[in-house]
Amino acid sequence: MTSSPLLTDLPAFGELQALASDLKSTSIQALFEREGNRAEAFVAQAAGLRLDYSKHLLDGAARARLLELGEQAQLPRKAQALLGGAEVNNTEGRPALHSLLRASSAPGLEDKFAEVVEARAQMRHWAGRINSGEQRGFSGAAITDVVNIGIGGSDLGPRLVTDALKPFQGDINCHYVANVDPADLQDTLLDLDPATTLFIICSKSFRTEETLTNGLAARAWLINAGAEVSDLDKHFLAITSNLAAAAEFGVSGDNCLPMWDWVGGRYSVWSAVGLSCAIALGWEHFEQFLDGAAAMDAHFASAPVADNLPMLMSLLEVWYCNGFGAGNHVVLPYDQGLARLPDFLQQLTMESNGKRVAADGSALDYDTGPVLWGSAGTMGQHSFHQLLHQGTRLCPVDFILPLTTHTGMAEQHQRLVANGLAQSRALLVGRTPDEARESLLARGLDAAEAERLAPHLAMPGNRPNSVISFAAVTPHSLGALIALYEHRTFCSGQLWGINSFDQWxxxxxxxxxxxxxxxxxxxxxxxxxxxxxxxxxxxxxxxxx
The missing domain is CATH 1.10.1390 (Phosphoglucose isomerase, C-terminal domain)
Structure with a gap:
């Protein structure tokens, strides 16, 4: 695939900068009054997800120019190239085929797809074997706990999926170790039984320092508990492309599943790297997770820019980063199971688009890759939301809002949803000095004190935010949500003219x-x-x- 043009070379970019300058003094509430159908028009849906981007500093004219920018950057053609196996990673000379991992067919990529099908069969085999109790440790007892040892993409994705989908898990407990700090492994193993614990070592090279160090410590833990070297295959699986190093460690080829250089670590949860998820969830639920991502892939490939969720979110990211100087982006999942989503998205977006040169190596004279941060609602409301509401920095926000709960505690979940909607609205409307003054008077303060304190209670509002809502956190919706952010990240990289798939x-x-x-x-x-x-x-x- 040819290199993308620079953002500043796209004809619509200059006009967008002028529109952004004009809109800085515009009220989003005034836009709602001016554009009567805004609440319906600034909405897009796909794969069970609904994106409401009506609460943005974006009027009809600016949106039209943004859509033109997407067309000028050829985002629809670039989406087809990515999904079709084009060489999008130009510095390493290879495609980025994470979407192939959740596909049901792959015309033109039959050889690679055959490898994916074979790896899925291996994953299904091991997930079934462990969940059925057939896999037994050195004492003859069935495996009850699985510890995934990896780092980066070999940890963040599987950890997120396992945490988010706890209501769908079976009887096998899955744990995650990433930090080379010995306390991470030690604390994880504290309550586990060596005789019933299986480790998955995730390392393409089987040389990653943190992963190998933890793997060797886990092996020593087993040996000290009475396992023989010949027993290691009962307790270790490896996701790697270095079979020789795995064998030297003590893991036979039969216990190794593949990793490929055409799948980056931060995109690898759909591959054998997600084996711990398949074990925790069972194969049927893991397939639903893949299906959700595949549904988003199909939408990304076919929807026009105006209705395309990843493209719209990417255009908004570039709009604020390069039109308003916003150097950050906040993700607030209002679901405790999604608490690790910001951590996962930090790697996905910042490792992908934290670049200072274009795909051709030339230096860029504009910003790329804003800092991504956030936490689960409602905890952030009692910490950093202060800055969102009254700080001097522009912080565009994504609210992630499942509308039902698996807990059965409907009234408590109602409070959670109310908090999420309230924060979104508070960012929009703020509180005027007059409203602050009236509030203080209603509390019994005298007029002079109310006048003195009113500036401290006032909030400017007009803070842009999106709401991504869906029925519930399920394997399908989580797959769609992760794929949405994957494709948004790619589109932003294309708009900035950078390679999103290396990480030198x-x-x-x-x-x-x-x-x-x-x-x-x-x-x-x-x-x-x-x-x-x-x-x-x-x-x-x-x-x-």
Whole structure:
């Protein structure tokens, strides 16, 4: 696929900047009054998800120009290229085929799809074997707990899915370890029985430092509990492309499932990396998760820009990042099961689009990849929502709002939904100084004190936000939601003219980390480090000794 043009080369961009400048002094509430059908017109739906983007600093004219921008960037053609297996990752010379992992067929990609089908069969086999009690540990007892050891995409995606879909889980408990800090593994294993615990090592190279270190510690834990080296296949599976390294560790080829270089880690939950999810949920529910993502893929491939959820969300992201200078984006899931969604989306969006050069290597003179942050509602209302309502920074918000609960506690969930809707509306309407003054007078303050305090209670409102609502958190809706953000991330990358599928920025720290670790182990190094790092190493040696 040819490189995307730069954002500033798209004809609509200059006009959009002028429109953004005009709209900065516009009231979104005034737009509702001016555009009578706004609440219906600024809505799009797909795969069971409903996107309401009516509460944005966006009038009909600006929306029309944004849609033109999407057409000028050829987003529909780029979507077809991505899904069709074009070489979208130009720096590494390969496609990004995560959508193939949830497809039911793949014309033109039959060879790769055959590999996917085979991997699915392996996943189904192991999920069934473990859930049926057929897989037994060194003592002969059935496996009861699975610990996934990975990091980055090999941890964040599976951890999110397992947490979000707890109401759909069976009897096998799944746990996750990522941090090389020994406390992470130690705390996880504290209440587990070595005889009934199985580990999944997720590492394409089987050399990832954090993952291999934790894997070796897990193996030692089993051996110390009485397992023999010959028993390791009863307790270890590996998701890797390095069968030799896995075998050296003690995992046979029969216990290895594949990873491919045409699937980035942050897009890999649909692959064998999601084996822990398939075990926790059972294969039928995992297939529903894949189906939800496939439904969003079909929508992304066919819907025009004006109705295309990923494209609309991407255009809004670029609108605020490059038209209003918003350097951040907030995601607020009003569901405790989705508490890890912001963590997952941080990697998805910031590792993908945190780039300072275009796909052709030229330096960019505009911002890309805003910082993504957030937490589950309603906790954030009692911490950082203060900044959203009264701070000086523009923070566009996505509210994620399931409309029903699996808990059976309908009235309590009603309060949760009410809080989510209230926060969305409060960001929109704010509170005028006059309203603040009247509120203070109603509390019994005298006129002078009410006048003094009114500026502190006033909120400007006019803070843009979207609401993504759906019936309930299910395997299907979660699959659709994750795929929605995947495709939004890709579209934003195309608008910015960058490659969203490499992540060279993570390499340098790893290389320096190896060097520092070797220095800590006493291996000679000729080139000195910077004075600050040398001083910290000296302090570490003091405490170690």
């Amino acid at each position: 920025g993570v390499e340098l720290g790893k290389e320096i980390g190896v060097d520092i670790f070797q220095r800590m182990a006493g291996e000679a190094r000729t080139a000195p480090l910077d004075p600050a790092t040398e001083a910290l190493l000296a302090q570490w040696r003091q405490y170690r000794d």
